[in-house]
Amino acid sequence: MPDRVILTIGTRKGLFVAESGKARGKFALRGPFAGGVAVYSSLIDTRGSTPQIFASSCNPFFGMKVLRSKDLGQTFKETKSAPAFPKDDGRALANIWSFAAGAKKNEILCGVEPASLFRSRDNGDSWEMVEGISNHEHSRKWQPGAGGLCLHTIIADGDRIHVGISTGGHYVSEDGGKTFNAWNTGIGAGFNPDPYPEFGQCVHKIVAHKDAPGRMYIQNHGGWGEWDGPGGRRPDIGVLRSDDHGKTWRSIAKGLPSDFGFPMLVHPHDPDTIYVLPLVGQTRTCPDGAPAVWRSENGGESWKRLAKGMPKKDSYFTVQRDAMDIDALKSPAIYFGTTTGQLWMGREGGEEWECVFDALPPIHNVKVAVV
């Protein structure tokens, strides 16, 4: 019977692991692992009998490492190798942005900067480049966003693999990664003269739910409602929904204070319930200095502000794309980490918030699992 809540918290100065019982009364913190080095991604892989934790160690001196723990984050060791481009490719790994469990046992997928996908079939010890997306005909035309040219989101659903690229857009493989197609119909690009290009969108996060096949949600790069240049206004392009596996998308941003933001979540037990954390597009900070998570319980038709327990003013942090997660307990809690080093927890699906840790290094990544 799973009875422990494990949080991985990737920060600018290393990885922390926090652990609590199911009541989430108090979290014990351990770390930092890979101290002093930024950790942009982690994965708590609960598929096997012994959960494993993977984390990227993005070392500016000595290059990228993949860390693995087989004892729930008590200790970490480097895997035998990290993703690397072939020698004749000409690209060099700049960052590791995402991990996801693959379709097969011991298969791990890894998204990197410059935007490419790698696959390990042996639990992270060796890696091969997934050429279908890494050498896609569009790939040399993708442009870096402020965070770099990153493949930051991976959703593996059998042979169907979705990836999100900033800036590249949403790409899908239906043959296990051999080939990928750009599926961006309805996803706007405010920074492009053509507001709806074939590719090149700055997708921030993509989520889906196993109980609603074909349903997907995107937090896109919004904040273009006042644009008065060529192509016209682009209101509400930031929060989107698809009901056809991501082939076409429509806005569900109406009712939010801003359609800009980075993370997005779907409730573990209800595919109609989703969460975003709106930010001001120009500053990437909380609107009016008052942070809030916004929840829709009807697939984006309407939204409710959730902020009980959070500061009402003077709070101007950013929450990055991979820094919010939700646990899978019966009444789940939401967790988000801030660029000011706070780790917040929202009980009852975000109804009541408390600050769990208030002085960690700037947080890039938060993942949770019940084990």
Place this chain on the structure above:
Amino acid sequence: MPATTGVELFVPEMLRQYCGKARTLDIAGHTVREVLAELEREYPALYVNVCDETGAVRRHINIFVNDDHMRDLNGLDSIVTAGDAVIILPAVSGG
């Protein structure tokens, strides 16, 4: 006669886990480029910490030949002779 057949490659403490804890390595080569190529053959796990996939020395790594930074000599084509010290040093950076 020098005691070594190659250069004495100094490994900083944080990288010794990739070469059996050795502080220095005896590596053959007539240029820094050849020394790094030999390092890649003999100690691939150490090499990837010093050079990226394109063969470039990582941005925050400095390589000295005795007291001189290789950029002040002839870069990767800097000549080295048996007994020279080739020093791998992390740059002063961060925050």
